[in-house]
Amino acid sequence: MRKPRRLAPDALxxxxWELPERLRGRWGDRTKADATEGEPESPAAKIDWPTLYGNDHPVEIEVGFGKGLFLVNEGVANPDRNYFGIEIIRKYQLYAATRVANRGLPNVKTCCADAKIIMREFVVPGTVTTVHVFFPDPWWKNKHKKRLLFTPEFATLTNDVLKRNGQLHFVTDVQDYFEMVTETLRHCPGFEELPQPPEPAPVHDMDYLTNFERKFRKEGRPIYRSRYVKVERI
Ligand SMILES: C[S@@+](CC[C@H](N)C(=O)[O-])C[C@H]1O[C@@H](n2cnc3c(N)ncnc32)[C@H](O)[C@@H]1O
Structure with missing residues (x-):
């Protein structure tokens, strides 16, 4: 895939969406600090979606958007929905933001930080219609395990930010990860699994969910997909 033309900061x-200055680096991208450490010194101001997007359309979050294919495709296809992407690596955020800027998509915003922190500290509970998590890093090595995204804590945070009947959409190529997430969600009150729609057949090279999906499907690897709906916690 061609690199998008570099744009000036003003154009991006x-x-x-930037973390408040005092929190950047500390809670932000992994190039600057361990993003999962640190507690807030004072409560952060929550994001007001209608102010951010200038409308009250439904908001969907994508966690770990990588090069941003999903955000771009969905942003173009659904101008009546807002997309908020969270990516921990700055160079990917800038790459995806450039693609979004080149298409002039006002309904897509990107942020560079640890998704757990953004969802816990900055998202108003019960305001998001869908959370998408596609091909999260498996972090095979034990010493990297603390970076694993989909923990029970993440499941609870996701449930908290979703509206009632909001959905979680999870896709991976790693069977063990899929089974671990299925097990985690089975024990997380407030989620019910939904039937999975048939796997779509891409008609061209941009017609994939994400870059990783394109790579793995072309390699013929199995892909594991699930959807959950938020229900009343008992
Ligand atoms: C394997 S890549 C998949 C990228 C994209 N979803 C795709 O399918 O093409 C996982 C992405 O998640 C990002 N990531 C990992 N942990 C994260 C976290 N805690 N918060 C936000 N992004 C994270 C990584 O930087 C990486 O870009």
Whole structure:
């Protein structure tokens, strides 16, 4: 895939949501600090979606968007929905934000930080219609396990930010990860599994969910997909 033409910070700014200055680096991208450490010194101001997007359309979050194919395709296809992407690596955020800016998609914003922190500290509970998690890093090595995204804590955070009847959409190529997530969600009150729609057949090279999906499907690897709906916690 061709690298998008570099844009000036001013041109990217409408497609970027920045952490407040005092928290950048500490809670932000992994190039600067361990993003999972640190507790808030004072409560952060929550994101007001209608102010951010200038409308009250439903908001979907994508966690770990990588090069941003999903955000771009969905942003173009659904101008009446807002997309908020969270990516921990700055160079990917800038790459995806550039693609979004080149298409002029006001309904897509990107942010560079640990998704757990953003969901816990900055998202108003019960305001998001869908959370998408596609091909999260498996972090095979034990010493990297603390970076694993989909923990019971993440499941609870996801449940908290979703509206009632909101959905979680999870896709991976790693069977063990899929089974671990299925087990985690089975024990997380407030989620019910939904039937999985048939796997779509891509008609061209951009017609995939994400870059990783394209790579793995072309390699003929199995892909594991699940959807959950938020229900009343008992
Ligand atoms: C294997 S890549 C998949 C990228 C994209 N979803 C795809 O399918 O093409 C996983 C992505 O999640 C990002 N990531 C990992 N942990 C994260 C976290 N705690 N918060 C936000 N992004 C994270 C990584 O930087 C990486 O870009």
């Amino acid at each position: 700014q409408p497609y970027v």
